[in-house]
Amino acid sequence: MNYFHFGLKLMILDTLKKYRQTEIEALNSKLILSLNIDGLPLFKSSKTSAWPVLGLICNLKPPKPFPITLTVGTSKPSNLEFLNETIADINSLITNGIDFNEEHFEIKLLCIICDAPAKAFVKCVKQYSGYYGCDKCEQRGQYLGRMTYPLTENLVYRTNESFRNQTQEEHHKDACCPFLDLPMDMIKDFPVDYMHQVCLGVMKKLLITWMRGPRANNRLSSNQVAQISAKLISFVQYIPQEFARKPRGLEEVDRWKATEFRQFLLYTGQFALRGVLSNNLYKHFMCLCVAITILVNEDLVLHYATYAHRLLCYFVRNCRRLYGEEFCVYNVHALLHLKSEADTFGSLEKCAAWPFENYMQQLKRKVRGGNNPAAQLVKRIFESMETDVVPAQIKVKKIMVKIPNNVYRTDRKRFCEVIRPVNREKQAFLCREYYSPECSFTYPCESYIIGHAEFLNQNYTIKTIDAENLTTRCLKVPSHHDNRYVFIPLQHNFQV
Template sequence: MWLKIFKAHHFRAVSTEQMSSADQRREYNRIWPRVSRAQKKNTRDGEPNELQNHNDQEMYSDDSPGSGGGCTIEEQLHDDTNIVPETELEQMETSEDSCDGDEDSAVASSFREQLKEWAIDFGEKHNAVDALLKVLKKNGHPELPSTARTLLESTNEVDVETESGMQCVQFDVRGQILEHLKKYPQAVLEKLDSVDISLNVDGLPLFKSNNQSLWPVLCCINLSPKSIFPLSLALVSSKPTSLNFISKTVSKLENVMQNGLEWGDKVIHVQIRCITCDAPAKALVKCIKQYSGYFGCDRCTQKGFWDGRMTYQEVENLTLRTDQSFREVTQLEHHHEGKTSPFSNLSIDMVTSFPVDYMHQCCLGVMKKLLLLWTKGKKETRMSSGQIKEVSVRLEQLKTAIPNNFARKPRGLEHLERWKATEFRQFALYTGKLVLRGVLQDDQFEHFMAFSVAMCMLISPSLVQAHCSYAHELL
């Protein structure tokens, strides 16, 4: 059939009696690729290949038409009387081109979707996907985009609000929580009637060349595993002068806490477990004096004592702060005049809902301070160089005994200035008891053990229930 179409198209285009050999060859080269593609398509679809039933010598005996031996194009065209009507031929050609185009488009679209799913499933970096796309475009896939952004259909367009010199991006709180709840198994969600969330507010410096910083409000869903996502982002110079970026988030969160989340045929209640901040950020979002102020303690009402730095030395017979006293501003010196915390609009305890920052105050605070006193402090508390070397050697020897559950292996005290919080935590809870025994003075070692044992109790969910009062006595 395709041989007849080829002949008819050639015969219709120009009379062979008026064509030279060169013109016949050019006409052949123009028409044959289309017929060849159609023939290959029918072969893939399972139709008989009529062109393979004809010997090439029956059509052409030489590269040049009209040469001696065999049948020339003119003879072949004149011998064939079964010419397809012109109207039918045009319809068939149009249908053929349309089918080829649709098929090629479908294949390209399918390949692009598969490539997109691969990049998302394996979390490939955009620069790696960009390099892969360039290779594919050079090797038979010119229809693919040039960048991962186009492939993944991502956009950089976000609604940025500018207030008080800050650029803010506000997310839909309800939508964010629902989107991340969908990641959990259906069996977990079916039994879920309420969900606890935790919030975190802190600043993140972005550049070393200027003081711009990013202040995100992060939310954590307290299920296993935990899911953490932003509720708002604010770009500020140094520290924010306004808490509007928090106020809008709190307003949306208040609505979610009051009305809950619609999940199928039930409503999931949302409640805040805690709001974690370091000491400077806590003072900022609660609109209270910094911890270095005379009335900066956020747990009790005592006035601090200056001893080279602000200290709060009273540990007994204290008047503790309560949610009611905080909201009623019973101690004016503790609050910033004319400012109210956005979180006070939520139904939370403004004192206990802001827990002590364990990482900064215990690991990077007390434990680091003790080690600096033992290695670089006054003569009466400082270890000798031989003792410092002995502790470092013991720490190095413990490397092989530290399991992979710990993020870092122990390092010697010569690297103390570069220790991370997790290393101070490891020393306070585990290795310090071993490497300091017999090296540190007895009274100093007992002092360290009081801190270490108390911290072990307080961070253990089971021990803190039974020995909380004893940990308080040790501290």
């Protein structure tokens, strides 16, 4: 395989040069790093793939991933030697720190974000398809044509000490994990990535089961699938600009991206499924919807993380009853461990692979032909480092007046639609502020808990509201009741 190590120190210094001094000062002389390791197919017509080690300074806003090491070949690496220089760099920087513009910065490693196969590979443990494949607990899987994890209670959780001592030998492989040389927690610092495990995992599995699963498991008819697709497409006009992709019908579900599954789970699914999915399946789905909405929002995590965990336990237990025991695969089991990740990192968004996945696609576009792709990637990366780049800037909040981007929640947790500016110097806007909110749903909890509210369309007053009070962008979508709309605050991080 072709291998190139850029050097962690070099790439950190190059990244810091692309930020303004105000953003550098906000770091308080501390750099918090997260890493990502994953495979990237470079071509559809060959097996050539890249295995980059990517870094990210988490406390710099906006975040900007950078490559540390690049490995390219026709298969995944046969061993973990490609990590050795990166781990040596991390150890050195944790010990000595780094100097930039006559200021010394302390380095802290926050976490290493991987999908399940890559995580098992770099930790030298059994894959999720093995009997002892969960890296968070010691449950023994049950093979039912695929590996399942039936237990939801009385789990024995792994610890840093038990991992390093290999107290459950069946979980480990013979090779030694190179990350053992770092001062890190081998369990907590390898979080469950909800982008892969929940959005591309559980949410996709639910949709495929509803569409193509056994008829005994409440498979939807073609007419019901068409109804859901029609509802999703009708939401296109209500989706604000923060969403890179508009809703698509279920006939294209095999081509949906992770962001589309997230959009369905957190925003549109509850409306598209209502009245089409059977009542018990719909309520079961709403438990997942509410729980993940809580865990991706750092404010909601502070107050409702334990409640979200109870919902996820209920969801996993009832998967066996509703969809069969073989449904409870690793991705479904991983839901039981999400609460601890949200507690550790503040929210699931802070330990997810979204920014790294975006950067991987940028890397892929740097390859312009099949001749020596490793050299092409290295050359393009150095070219981008040498180019004068405008410093990265946090997006300035701009109040929009055009539908559907003009819907906001105020600091009083009321909802409004901006009509037009009335004083551009003082940033004041004429708005329709709605009153007499009602719950948009009551199961598994009142919708107020996650910030959703329903209003009669004519229940509003005209007010002038300052821009600083328009705190959160929202979706405004039609309710299943006539002449009513539901307002949904945007929950997840759009800076990545």
